[in-house]
Amino acid sequence: xxxxxxxxxxxxxxxxxxxxxxxxxxxxxxxxxxxxxxxxxxxxxxxxxxxxxxxxxxxxxxxxxxxxxxxxxxxxxxxxxxxxxxxxxxxxxxxxxxxxxxxxxxxxxxxxxxxxxxxxxxxxxxxxxxxxxxxxxxxxxxxxxxxxxxxxxx
Amino acid sequence: xxxxxxxxxxxxxxxxxxxxxxxxxxxxxxxxxxxxxxxxxxxxxxxxxxxxxxxxxxxxxxxxxxxxxxxxxxxxxxxxxxxxxxxxxxxxxxxxxxxxxxxxxxxxxxxxxxxxxxxxxxxxxxxxxxxxxxxxxxxxxxxxxxxxxxxxxxxxxxxxxxxxxxxxxxxxxxxxxxxxxxxxxxxxxxxxxxxxxxxxxxxxxxxxxxxxxxxxxxxxxxxxxxxxxxxxxxxxxxxxxxxxxxxxxxxxxxxxxxxxxxxxxxxxxxxxxxxxxxxxxxxxxxxxxxxxxxxxxxxxxxxxxxxxxxxxxxxxxxxxxxxxxxxxxxxxxxxxxxxxxxxxxxxxxxxxxxxxxxxxxxxxxxxxxxxxxxxxxxxxxxxxxxxxxxxxxxxxxxxxxxxxxxxxxxxxxxxxxxxxxxxxxxxxxxxxxxxxxxxxxxxxxxxxxxxxxxxxxxxxxxxxxxxxxxxxxxxxxxxxxxxxxxxxxxxxxxxxxxxxxxxxxxxxxxxxxxxxxxxxxxxxxxxxxxxxxxxxxxxxxxxxxxxxxxxxxxxxxxxxxxxxxxxxxxxxxxxxxxxxxxxxxxxxxxxxxxxxxxxxxxxxxxxxxxxxxxxxxxxxxxxxxxxxxxxxxxxxxxxxxxxxxxxxxxxxxxxxxxxxxxxxxxxxxxxxxxxxxxxxxxxxxxxxxxxxxxxxxxxxxxxxxxxxxxxxxxxxxxxxxxxxxxxxxxxxxxxxxxxxxxxxxxxxxxxxxxxxxxxxxxxxx
Ligand code: FES
Ligand code: FES
Numbered sequence: 001x002x003x004x005x006x007x008x009x010x011x012x013x014x015x016x017x018x019x020x021x022x023x024x025x026x027x028x029x030x031x032x033x034x035x036x037x038x039x040x041x042x043x044x045x046x047x048x049x050x051x052x053x054x055x056x057x058x059x060x061x062x063x064x065x066x067x068x069x070x071x072x073x074x075x076x077x078x079x080x081x082x083x084x085x086x087x088x089x090x091x092x093x094x095x096x097x098x099x100x101x102x103x104x105x106x107x108x109x110x111x112x113x114x115x116x117x118x119x120x121x122x123x124x125x126x127x128x129x130x131x132x133x134x135x136x137x138x139x140x141x142x143x144x145x146x147x148x149x150x151x152x153x154x
Numbered sequence: 155x156x157x158x159x160x161x162x163x164x165x166x167x168x169x170x171x172x173x174x175x176x177x178x179x180x181x182x183x184x185x186x187x188x189x190x191x192x193x194x195x196x197x198x199x200x201x202x203x204x205x206x207x208x209x210x211x212x213x214x215x216x217x218x219x220x221x222x223x224x225x226x227x228x229x230x231x232x233x234x235x236x237x238x239x240x241x242x243x244x245x246x247x248x249x250x251x252x253x254x255x256x257x258x259x260x261x262x263x264x265x266x267x268x269x270x271x272x273x274x275x276x277x278x279x280x281x282x283x284x285x286x287x288x289x290x291x292x293x294x295x296x297x298x299x300x301x302x303x304x305x306x307x308x309x310x311x312x313x314x315x316x317x318x319x320x321x322x323x324x325x326x327x328x329x330x331x332x333x334x335x336x337x338x339x340x341x342x343x344x345x346x347x348x349x350x351x352x353x354x355x356x357x358x359x360x361x362x363x364x365x366x367x368x369x370x371x372x373x374x375x376x377x378x379x380x381x382x383x384x385x386x387x388x389x390x391x392x393x394x395x396x397x398x399x400x401x402x403x404x405x406x407x408x409x410x411x412x413x414x415x416x417x418x419x420x421x422x423x424x425x426x427x428x429x430x431x432x433x434x435x436x437x438x439x440x441x442x443x444x445x446x447x448x449x450x451x452x453x454x455x456x457x458x459x460x461x462x463x464x465x466x467x468x469x470x471x472x473x474x475x476x477x478x479x480x481x482x483x484x485x486x487x488x489x490x491x492x493x494x495x496x497x498x499x500x501x502x503x504x505x506x507x508x509x510x511x512x513x514x515x516x517x518x519x520x521x522x523x524x525x526x527x528x529x530x531x532x533x534x535x536x537x538x539x540x541x542x543x544x545x546x547x548x549x550x551x552x553x554x555x556x557x558x559x560x561x562x563x564x565x566x567x568x569x570x571x572x573x574x575x576x577x578x579x580x581x582x583x584x585x586x587x588x589x590x591x592x593x594x595x596x597x598x599x600x601x602x603x604x605x606x607x608x609x610x611x612x613x614x615x616x617x618x619x620x621x622x623x624x625x626x627x628x629x630x631x632x633x634x635x636x637x638x639x640x641x642x643x644x645x646x647x648x649x650x651x652x653x654x655x656x657x658x659x660x661x662x663x664x665x666x667x668x669x670x671x672x673x674x675x676x677x678x679x680x681x682x683x684x685x686x687x688x689x690x691x692x693x694x695x696x697x698x699x700x701x702x703x704x705x706x707x708x709x710x711x712x713x714x715x716x717x718x719x720x721x722x723x724x725x726x727x728x729x730x731x732x733x734x735x736x737x738x739x740x741x742x743x744x745x746x747x748x749x750x751x752x753x754x755x756x757x758x759x760x761x762x763x764x765x766x767x768x769x770x771x772x773x774x775x776x777x778x779x780x781x782x783x784x785x786x787x788x789x790x791x792x793x794x795x796x797x798x799x800x801x802x803x804x805x806x807x808x809x810x811x812x813x814x815x816x817x818x819x820x821x822x823x824x825x826x827x828x829x830x831x832x833x834x835x836x837x838x839x840x841x842x843x844x845x846x847x848x849x850x851x852x853x854x855x856x857x858x859x860x861x862x863x864x865x866x867x868x869x870x871x872x873x874x875x876x877x878x879x880x881x882x883x884x885x886x887x888x889x890x891x892x893x894x895x896x897x898x899x900x901x902x903x904x905x906x907x908x909x910x911x912x913x914x915x916x917x918x919x
Pocket of ligand 2: 096099100101
């Protein structure tokens, strides 16, 4: 079945089987492997992408439900490899990255958060992260990175 | 230039934060097929009939392999109790029976559903006391024929047994002023690395190439060789970024299935576990029962200890026979145990096998020892902290194996440091608040590693090692900074290869916090040789004596003559037309400490080298309506030898505490009577999220280890060890009831509150 949507600013027209997840389309059909699959059950947030600017778990989102949507993935956050976004820089600087498998999902959720709330409190950050699991870091350095990002914007 | 000890961003930070880092699950190869494993739906029984014909004709299927066309060698890490596929006896739910390779994953999974199997099912044995009974049905009928070291003292369902006995323990116990007896129970904990296990294997020219995200590529190579019945040189293991491991990616996993499928199809085969499959079948931290009797004098001195431990190996031993040695070390540390007896038995059950998880059995043995301290204090009417200080080990004291702890008095400093941050008598006060303290002594894994270093022609340094970056930063921060420091280079000028068993020397994997310590030392050994090669070329180029040459900040010159300095790149270029390229290799293994070889039977893990010391304090608040616990403050004092990168050390402690908090408050794989876990999804399993974890207050001690590079000791593993104990002690303090089971569930807290009110109706809760 045909599917038309915008992915990272590019109009895509794909042949997608009914029932396929958005995550599968991104990773297997479009080769965008930056978005990760940690559970495929909507429980870990590793697969987070933005749909019309809002974070969603792409593993439990039917691709066909995204007809005409605008999808943004980790691949277009930051301008170029030499110019990651401020949040990305702060995550690297704060030591908020260990194995990195959860990281793209965190970047997507936090990018969306910072867009609507330029200076989130600790509690607001934790609330936004309720659907994202990081098994490595214990979260403190990730939260610090968000606060540092907010500071650079002031 | 000072590099070791400074804050430098990790080398893989940018690729990870941009989603560019490739993990095994991201790999694609031309002609690649997708694999899936057909597993036993029941935990115990015998296969009567297996029919793969319908599955073979399913669209997209290239090959289905069963025991009849795969190697059938018995293999295992310690005991040869595993086989690639079972053809008859089923010992756990999820035991592999067949594997499929198909054009797409969807086709492989569709074919899986068409396999028909008939099993003569029997009741699984899941209870440890039942399994250990000599009259119990055997989990493995053929256990006697399994290859295994003699010193395991196996019998029936017991696959490993460690016994230590000072003698007269009962007599001394009976003569002591108080005998405190308790049983502690620990559940299973899943590593829950965010990347489920995966592998891509191919077969060309009689050799396998195996792509993994694995903590120990050389173990994959050697274990595969045994499982497949081939030489280890016929296997090349290539490492990629690792989406977390925590011990769960140290032993052989699903690699054999990808290999047999790749060989039989002639195509690369990718096999990625679903989360549900990973959770249901992978070796997790074992459940255990610890029985502890302690004899104490009125003044608080511990004079006798009797510890009996039963660990659940599940259906295969894995590394659990090693773990049976851990109680020996923890029964007698960090507190003197008096006259002591320790027995640990590892037992087969019809459940998925268990294995390494950060802190291994240390987590729950420490829990037992430290909970017992609180119970002792209550019985004899002594302050809990005072009791600990009274029995604490000091410089020159020994582990039960006779190994001397030359610097154990660091524990006193650690207790004092915690006290300075959170005074014992004023912390954790208030309604339903409590404070808990726990200490630990831990080791740095001594196993060997190596490093090859080359000076590149542009003056950068190439570092070739099979040490793996599991996320901890041990390679991306630690090794990189240690190597840069040797030559005064910027860390960015050190380029580190991914692990490849064809290329790098042997490395024992990222386990037991060993990488920075052991491989860092190997880097220093290699640097000695590389420097002398650089100096001899430089001496010729600069027309000076080798003894007068110095290497400073990435430059070479005559000592005392800054104007003579030339960049390292010119030496590397000059070397090409002189002695040849500048390459050097170093190896290291921590020497084993002295110990008493006769101290125990069944001791496979004989010493605790390169010690680290830990004191943790937790302050909690309990909600009497829900039984939920909030950890308000968490304080860690940890001996690290020397900080290489402060962000790295902090991340390991914060992350280790978070895993410990999950272990004691939420996480558990409950085993049903059907031998399967009740929790089948991450949500049901309940991992800690951001809102659950306080910012850990960290205080580091830096007493250098003489053998470690720059004094480094292990850092990453032990922060999880005392967490369950510290938090459970704090909750017990808050509610006035003992909590001797991991995890401490809300229901246990509510029961505890009720119990405390019955026992002490006048106590304010
Ligand atoms: S992969 Fe989508 S939430 Fe885990
Ligand atoms: S960095 Fe490993 S899961 Fe978050």
